[in-house]
Amino acid sequence: MTPTDRGYCPVQPGAVLLGGPRFQADPHHLYNDMRREHGSVVAVELPGGVPAWLVIGYREMHQVTNSPELFPRDVSLWNQWGNIPEDWPLLPMVGQPMPSIYFTAGAEHRRHLAMVEPALESVDPFELRRVCEDLADRLIDGFCGRGTAELMAEFAEPLPVLALGALLGLPKEEGPHLAWSMKVMADGGADAQGAHLQFMGHMQRLVAMKKAAPGDDLVSRMLAYPTPFTDEEYVNDLMAITAAGHLTTSDWVGNSVRLMLTDDRFAAALGGGRRSISQAMNEVLWEEGPTSILAGRWAARDTRLGDKVIRAGDLLLLGLAAANTDPHVRQHVSDAVHTGNNAHFAFSHGEYRCPFPAQHIAEIIARTGIEVLLDRLPDLDLAVPAQQLTRRPSPFMHGMSALPVVFTPVRAVGGFQ
Template sequence: MPAAAAPSPPPGCPAHAGGAGSGTIGLRSLFGPEADADPMALYEKLRAEHGPVAPVLLPGDVQAWLVLGHRENLEVARTPSLFSRDSRHWHAMREGRIGPDHPLAPLTMWQPLCVFVDGTEHRRLRQALTDSLSRFESRGIRRYVIRFTHQLIDGFQDAGQADLVKQFADQLPLRVITQLFGMEEEYGPKLVEAAKDMIQGTETAVESNNFITETLQRLVERKRAFPGHDVGSKLIEHPARLTDDEVREHLRLTLVAANEPTVNLISNTLRMLLTDRRFRATLAGGHTTLPDALEQVLWDEPPQTTTIGRWATGDTQLAGQQIKAGDMLVLGLAAGNVDPAVRPNLSVPLHGNRSHLAFNAGPHECPGRDLGRAIADTGIDTLLSRLPDLRLAIPEADLRRDNALMSRRLVSLPTTFTPPRRVGRRSTGEPGSSARQPLPLPEAEPLPEAPSRETGVVPQRVSTPRLDRDSRWAAMKHRLRIRR
């Protein structure tokens, strides 16, 4: 709650706006060797040293507050009047210390985008985006996912081995998204690399951001001249009357929000399936559904570890820390998901509980969450149907991750499997020429709404309907032969 007269903050606190120098001494960095080695261990050190909110350094020795507590993350996310998404509140931005060439600029420079505004303007822009995405109903999106999944599997199935990060998870989301955008598939690989680079705060982040912006600007110009059934055209047609800049920036938001997190969600789920005996046993045995299993992954290994940023609109207090007007706050999504206050025993499965922080919360909750779930759910389902005896090809200890400012990315996932016996040449991406046929998919239903999280406490289980004995998971109970 706002403090009437906040005391002067201690030395080294992010409330001192002096930038790099004496004020940064003793602060732990969210980048560099310690963060790269084990970010989760770093979060726990910060929690032990400072409690639910800790002072940290970002690239360029930018000072910020990292929110580690589950309840505190919800408080910040749900109170835009105190913690705004408008980066123009940031003292570092106002004082000119974050220029266009700063590595954090692509993530923090104000743009005509729903994630950088609050109130009425946020509702106008956010409604245009959600309405345009909703024009593509779940069943149609899943058809795209199934088609592209079969095409990807066709490319490696005869080898009996595949890296499911590079050859599958990395490729699938962008193929679906470029289809929804009405773009040629050739744009996919370069956009993937640029989107990854941009969110990592690297020295080339600005260049990557410029490439994405220029590519999408050309797309908007083409769609305004030749509209079609795609997200860009729907944004242009929306009653909110978005400008070309607003259309372009919301396409960029969708690209970033739906691609890299979905890649990580697919990779993390497949890794857990191949390495966690209990996880795959409950899934293969029909004790849980794949959508419920995805929610467990979103708790334990959220696709994004942090989200930058929120900015204090005035002097306030959070978990005992004095926050000054213009301070930046970083939401610690991964740290909040393992907060002992809500998960005292991390080994207890959560069975479809959706009160995790993986997609953020409040009015700025990730707009691509349902699209990401649909891509991951359907893609993994189709993959396991085609290749039910997937096995990890290397020891689990040899799997590596790239740890970046906002995410932990599995580098590779080498697997082996029995190549399906071919009975004829397939001319399309659809199934039909291998002896092992994919399991039939049920009719796609609208994704259930997330439960209310007003209390900030992990609620009771949110159940998804169990599929009957003729469903894909009942069939997989008899067919899935993943090595135990």
């Protein structure tokens, strides 16, 4: 089918290029400029000349996420398929028609959710917290005697994948390479497609291993669901769970620590004891949420959104970070660190939001890691001026490429091996 057959729409005149140094250096100012110049729905151009709409208004985000019939998460509707090369590096993040919890809509999405959500709900939060405490201690033991560390590579990135690996029953030795493949895939560079295939290979081996020898783990509970799924469906659902759980949790930890070290309000909140840590982490989701842009929704028919005409099959990107900082709602959430306002879009919203058990798992991993880190290294400080910190190149994920710190060296406590 050709682009014309599918209602192909070219890039809009004046479309904003989605990428480049401004997305890394100062995305919030960029979103404010977009809002002033283009309104709440912005015509954007993805690498390769691919058109899309970026939703940055809070009210418009509610409209899209609360209208699954009009804006389904059905990538097969995309009017660009005839214009997308097979090696397009953003395909792993934007998606392809495949049977999974993430890339299906309606009854098919609910079928996958009915299998995945009970498996996530079965996770014992107290056991997960114990595992995360031990993992965090083991990671900190690896650098605590030096007095210096690069917290992204040595703590924030390995902690979630190790914790998720324990839940999934993944062999420990596969954790580092699994984390690398997900990071490269999300950054959307030239190696993204290859990293996506390697990520898939990890999940294929895991499904085969658990089919041969089930255990007390999340994958085995998915496989035990009464209605059978194909191996492809199990693999795709595990990829969705693992990528969403690792990438966002890693950046949630990194962004929380960065704000603590660069913003006096967060320093006071995160340093004020464990009761205030969850409140501060909630405000991080408002101010510096780990997912900047989420793909996507596709218009089921011609419609209007904001002041823009959306054509059937157009791709809508959810600007979660921009919507959370929309000036129209800031007056209601300015004291979020104290009130615990949870009306943010950090986990998306509506029928296709991140399942609540997955949100709880992410919070346990991130909060436990930060608590252990601050208990062990209370005088943590940046090793470089704040303006020298750089963000990851991905326009989709909002996190730090590195977070170098200094602290008073302390002895190792001997986390489990």
